[in-house]
Amino acid sequence: MIQLKTLLNCIDNSGASVVECVNVLKKKRAATIGDRIVVVVQKQRAAGSEGSGTALANKVRRGDIRHAVIVRVKKELQRVDGTVVRFGDNACVLVNKSGDPIGTRMTGVVGQELRDKQWSKILSLAPVNV
């Protein structure tokens, strides 16, 4: 249940670590996995410590307004076959206006609901999906 002011972890290497939801797109209710939201970057990753091999400059800075796609939610989600999935945190990845991920790498598990909502690009970047 992601809504205005919800803080989410950002799990890609775009440079943001914690972002805040400021709007849910194409929906009048709380957002869930696979939904697109507008976020403000609240905390950015330290540039030196994260890039061990590649000294990649942060693509986003604190205070930037970006679009993001939710990949994990704490609120339990029921699938069509009756299984219910719940994650330990709320997480998202940043995307640009056309829907391509800004980061090139992702850390962490993502929900399989992304497949139904045509976010296969994000799904292929993720190391694990549940």
Add this chain to the structure above:
Amino acid sequence: MAALPTMRQLGCLRALLKTQEAVQPQIGRRFISTIYSQRPERVPLPPNLPKQFLSQLPVRMQPENGPKPVKVYPPPPSARNACKDPVGSVTDSQMTVLDPKGDRKALFDYRRNTRSVKPGDIVRVTFKNGDPFNGVVLSIKLRGIDTSVLLRNELTRVGVEMSVKIFNPNIQSVEIVQRAMRKPRRARLFYMRSRKHDRRSVENVVAAYIRQKRAFLGGNKR
């Protein structure tokens, strides 16, 4: 503020006059219609009234215009008699389709079967589309055909919980990877969500189990 009587002495007379005016019309308001009178009882027609007099009666009192007998229909057949336990019969019919041998039911019936899955065990559920889910059993909900099991695991340092319906036709197999070390004193281990009691990742336990199993099965084949 009413004027004090010492200032305007005749002022108190006005108040006296007012009360009289207000009371009097209420006493006079009494009509004939308010007097109660009992409704006169209806005089029944004489039983053996000759036919030629019937035409003199008003239309509504003539015998063919009198109250007709109300038609009473028999009640519809009772659904309860047709099927004594509808929920049970649906569950049974579903069970014969989804679990004809009763293995899956026995595997999770922890109240009766001592060898069943129990809370605290590590279980591996493989789905028909190929991807498995491993986890510690936090609770088993015995609800007939809706029986489900709640599994918890940690993937990439994020807690993941999945509640799986065990008679789901999408499930290929359910395996017990490891029994609980010690019998837990609870039926529902929701305390394992807290940081202190969390079992964390069970992936290495499951990986060891799979390696062992593969070695065992491979030995058999040769």
